[in-house]
Amino acid sequence: MLLTEIPFSYRSTKETGVSAFAYKRIFFDQLPRDALNYADEHAIPIFSFGREIYFESIIFDIMAAIRREDERIFEESKIKYILENDFSHEDAALLKNELSLKFKPYVAAAYFKAMKEDALLSTDRLLNNYYHNKPLHEKSLPGSYDGGFFIIMTSKEESFFSFQLILKEFLETNGIDINTIRTAFSDVGKSDNDIPRCIRESYCAYKVAGLEHLDLVNYSDIGTWRFLMPNLHSDDLRAYTSDYIDLIKHKKTLMDTAFAWIETGGDFLKAAKKLSCHQNTIRYRISNMKKLMEPHLDLTDFQFFERLAAAVRIFKALDSQEQNH
Known part of the structure; x- marks a missing residue:
């Protein structure tokens, strides 16, 4: 039976996951025009092989071609x-x-x-x-x-x-x-x-x-x-973190305290354990940072944590990127 007499089953290829058409020239010279048009419309590659090629080789060649295209x-x-x-x-x-x-x-x-x-x-x-x-x-x-x-x-x-x-x-x-x-x-x-x-x-x-x-x-x-993260390099975020971090970045004790307090979710006791000191020491340092960074506002610890946390996270992300380049 000629290929042109076979019902065009290739129309279901998109639904069944077929990735390519292949044929051996021992059976016919070329695919019918309808099949060629369908392949063009759906970006399906076509492989033509001579009589000396085994079907197993065809399959492996197609798999390799698909991999190259994916890569x-x-x-x-x-x-x-x-x-x-x-x-x-x-x-x-x-x-x-x-x-x-x-x-x-x-x-x-x-x-x-x-x-x-x-x-x-x-x-x-x-x-x-x-x-x-x-x-x-x-x-x-x-x-x-x-x-x-x-x-x-x-x-x-x-x-x-x-x-x-x-x-x-x-x-x-x-x-x-x-x-x-x-x-x-x-x-x-x-x-x-x-x-x-x-x-x-x-x-x-x-x-x-x-x-x-x-x-x-x-x-x-x-x-x-x-x-x-998506806005890390915006001028506004850089300015925001500078307003906070520049005030303490040359004071190692305060920097370590700020990082530990943020990393522990604002928990004074956990931050104290992280830095091997008493929690009252952490409270004292945070109070000093609050006065230094927000001198005109009477912020609660929670309010200050939210502001400082954003600054610390931006600083860490920017610093990490600079170290990786």
Whole structure:
């Protein structure tokens, strides 16, 4: 039977997750025009092979081509662009269509990196394991960035737990102990237009995890960092932190006290234990800072904590970035 006489089953390829068309010239010279047009419309690659090529080789060649295309689309420079730019709904939809992952209604992203600087993750090994694991390939897509890995995950369920399971499966497949990595999750979004947002959220949360010395963090739990991180280099935020920190940055005792008090959530006793002193000493130093920084206001400890916390967090984030460059 000629190919042109076969019902055009390729019309269902988008629904069944087919990534490419391939044919051997021993059977026919070329695909029918209708098939070629369909492939053009849906950006489906076409591979042509001679009679000397086995079908197994065709499959492996296609898998390799898909991997190269994924790595091209999800390479570090592209990820950097996603992190640094806002995407319109149209641009987000275009990114979704460029990736080989067959997206379900919901999407989330995670970023993870080895906690020890000398314990680098093997990019080739992780990607090889991923591309030879079909179940994992159907619900996730990894990409290396800045010594760590992003993983885009998709699920038919909006439950955050379903995405935790996907990451767990990915880590177990690669023999990665979650206790050896620092991991950050984005919120769950819709696959149609939230992929760039999820990528940015996971990386933002990861940077916060490093500043707060956390091993695992969700974007939804990072509080005011959600506003501070994206606006870190604004003149207003720099001016704000300078107004507070410049008054004490050359006074080590006060700087240490400010950091300890903020890191312990404004708990005088915990801050005292952190600095090996009495809590009254912490209260005295905070009182002095309050007079120094807000001389014309009668602030409660809670009010002062809110103001100082923002300044300390901005300072820590900026200082961390300067040290990493």
